[in-house]
Amino acid sequence: MILVIAEQRNGKLNRATWETIAGAQQLAAGADLVVALPGSGVGEAAAELAAAQVKEVVTIESSAIESYTPDGYTAALQQAIAALSPSLVVLPHTYQTRDFAPKLAARMERALVTDVTGFKAAGADTAFVRPMFQGKLTADVVPQGPAPHFVTFQIGAFRADQAAKGAAPAPVRAMSVTVDGSAIRQKPEAPFQEARQAVDLSQAERIVAVGRGIKGQEHMAVAQKLADALGAELAASRPICDAGWLPMERQIGSSGQTVAPKLYVALGISGAIQHVVGMKGSRTIVAVNKDADAPIFEVADYGIAGDLFEIVPAIVAELAK
């Protein structure tokens, strides 16, 4: 049986959980799959998980793990895993997992394979694929030693929308564990974010990005019109944000955000590598640039060598039809 450890905060599921369920379903290939959800008062999130095509959803309830602590989660999950005795435990490779999973695996003296991007199924000898040397190589890792083995799936390795839904909701069962609150050495405080980002470009499905070719702040409206017509977010390369024509949080690239929308339209962006690393994962890239030799055309799926001030209004007019 494969056990997926779901992640929630304040009853809200982390979306990487669904990616992990999708990956685990492929790995299970029809064998039993159970989702465990640690926390306190997580009934609603459990009901949401029950929509997935799994054998059952088990909530691991204890008031001591209402807020996350590595000690609390390790104690609770150790008991739950012992009771459920899975052959494999799969977790999303989130910050929280990175915090407690090594401790949990070490406590149980079991193998842990982190940051997995795929697998080569072969029963007990299934190899898990993980990047090495900053992604320059990938390694096939076959965990050794007694079960269960622990595996964490990298964010984005599997697609949440491919998680199979069951014909009827899976049964939800509560499992109570006893965690000694006094043995928890960490005292969580209210979570905070240093800088609140008003816009999360990584969630945008379409992005229109502008670069130096836009020339002046007064021309930003040209790009904005296209963004409105496409229902896209407006973003920019570094010089535009440096000049203050768009706020910093809309900067794409190595010193800004990394995005992978379905559609990325690059207007007047030359394609310096610092920008490209932030958007090369986009599904479809459309580039408009005057300079036909601009490096942006090397990553673009559709390229238009021409003046964006002629081309963009034409696209907007066409979209309006």
Place this chain on the structure above:
Amino acid sequence: MERETLEVDVLIVGGGPAGLAAALRLAQLQKEATCEPLAIAVLEKAAEMGQHMLSGAVLDPSSLRQLVPDFEAKGAPLASPVHADRVYFLTETGKIKFPFTPPPLVNHGNYVISLNKFVKWMAGLVEAEGIDVFTGFPGAGLLMDGDAVVGVRTGDRGIDKHGEHKPAFEPGADIRAKVTIFAEGVRGSLTKELHRRLELAKGRQPENFGIGLKELWELPPGRLPAGTVIHSMGYPLRFEEYGGGFIYGLPDNQAAVGFVVGLDYKDPLFDPHAAFQRYKTHPLVKDLLDGGRMVHYGAKALPYGGWYTIPRCYMDGGLIVGDSASLLNSMRLKGIHLAMKSGMLAAETAFDAIRAGDTSAAKLRDYQTKLESSSIRKELYPVRNNHQAFSYGFLPGMMFAGLSLLTGGWWFKPLPGHAGHDEMRKIGDYYGRSGRAVPEGASNAIKPDRKVTFDKLTDVHHSGTRHDEDQPVHLLVHTEVCHTICTEEYGNPCQRFCPANVYEMVVVEGAGRQLQINASNCVHCKTCDIMDPYQVITWVPPEGGGGPQYDGM
């Protein structure tokens, strides 16, 4: 403000070959003397040891052999012994091989190394001795008592770009030491301050520098055997510029490819990075690199001036070692072994001084005496005039260098030295007189093919440099001359001599041409601090941990 303080016996500022050799030697001395262990601390601005280390590099193992006699057993990462030396003079498309390798460039018995890996290894030895190495902590300010150095203040953390404290603000700590050893590398920011306060260069020739640029390449198998060392002079430089290219074969089909240019060029529109790119278009280099892949980039200034530019390296409570003390042999293109040797000598002096309870300048002067009777003198004194001779041009320089080999460097008197930044001519003087057209951008600009040649931004990306964006700009430009006088006189040469695209003149609506400093691109090479013709740029360390990541370089 409450600052943490730390009291140590010896503080070493900078974890490069000089600083780490000093730390290791101190550990050895106290073991030999079986005395009460000294408290020793090493500060390093990089987040990890070795990350800001950049050199060719060919290592002369003489100092290593003295410091760590069993370096082979201890697993010193010496990539390959040098097997072959070749020296060429390049014309635009042709090459002339020197019939014999000029003696200073004979590398038999030396090793091709990655200085990054070598320093990481040295740091391991230092830490095994129980010495505290503080990575991510730059020396940001001097602690002085009159003319005496009493320690160093580390950099503050958590200051935003407007100078306001961020939530995670942490003030720098005051580290007080009986002896502070400045091992900051070329143009150290604290060393520069010491120069100013204590007139350390009084009676010496002005310091002289070059800039080295380097790319690490992965080549198709079998292209270049490990341990092959190729040096070249000539193209793309003109006779008025000093410098040349290097190619060092490394194991696993890697090669270090680089170019060094004297920071005393005359043409204000000259661009060292463009010269490096042009060098790679020469058939000698291009045939080697074609089909390969550039994997890493870096740039670093180096002290070229030699014997007559070595400053006073001692003061009350302080010593200066390595590149900070201008200890580099520009004829042999080597300084690592001299840096290590100076670190060892400084350690010996500091150890004796602390045991004697006297760390005054009079006592620490022993260090300079040791320098002047050591292998360092034996190496640098005979070539004391050579670099200066090149200021008369390439051919006179070569002739003088050849002659000095025969005479042991004898000449009637010291040849005069000039500060390199003074050599840069104004656009009107340089182009006006000859009637040549003034080029639009760099006079030696090249259109990169993005296979063998690259633009600066692409190279900067491959330096791995990173800085927190929300911090004060660490390149202080103390003037408003940029968009007025400098544009007119020199055409803003900062845009060209900076190898990392830090300086950019942009047109701001309503304000006209303005200098924009892309501080987060900085690779800590110090060239701007050195070459700016008005001497109005001061490089200060950014927040600790920022900077390039020279893995394997």
